[in-house]
Amino acid sequence: MPPVRTYRVKEIFGPTLQGEGLHAGMPCLFVRLSGCNAWDGRAETRAASACPYCDTDFRGGEALTLADISARLAALRPPANGLGCVLTGGEPLLQADAELLAALGSAFAWVDIETNGTRTCPPRPANVFISCSPKRLDGEPVIVEPDWWKVLIPDQQVFLPHALASGKPVFVQPTCPDGGPSGERYQANVRACLDLCFAHGCRISLQQHKYLAIP
Ligand code: SF4
Secondary structure: OOOOOEEEEEEEEEEEEOOOHHHOOOEEEEEEEOOOOOOOOOHHHHOOOOOOOOOOOOOOOEEEEHHHHHHHHHHHOOOOOOOEEEEEOOOHHHOOOHHHHHHHHHHOOEEEEEEOOOOOOOOOOOOEEEEEOOOOEOOEOOOOOOOEEEEEEOOOHHHHHHHHHOOOOEEEEEOOOOOOOOOHHHHHHHHHHHHHHHHHOOEEOOOHHHHHOOO
16 A cells, blocks of 8 residues: 655644735634745744745644644634635645645635745645745746735835736735834835835735734
């Protein structure tokens, strides 16, 4: 019998709210896969990485089968209708396969895959969406075709023309240079996002979970 596939999973948690993008404010569970190709996750290498603003711990984790993941999600699941699932990381498309996406798509009303765009997505059900926050990585161009873009302002503004030309919804999200959604530098980034909304019809994404102080 072939070995059972496992996924390296950092954490599974919820219920909480999706804080970003098209499903912002909607109840969901989170599956965070371990590992990223934009940063190795160590504090001492963050500043020189492609994502010096990254606030996520995606190192380590445990090896779980699809059955393990499904059981943990079922144990957390509240009775709410319309419950979604966020598949995030790290970079989830380093590990996600068609089987995982099919299982999540059948278990939840909607699924957001949060990717940096440098990997293609396996076949997915129609209710599994790709939210791409593009990142500049040496030798790893953005190749995914997302359902919407989330461009971090100002750090990843270089991707704005590409995102706008795609015809897909474009969210602009201010980065939090001082660690949270406050401070003069954050306010300047918010103003820059508002200017982009008025100039290009972008939508603003404000990381609602940080304002609500929820995971
Ligand atoms: S791609 Fe995402 S998870 Fe990876 S380092 Fe950048 S912000 Fe963090």
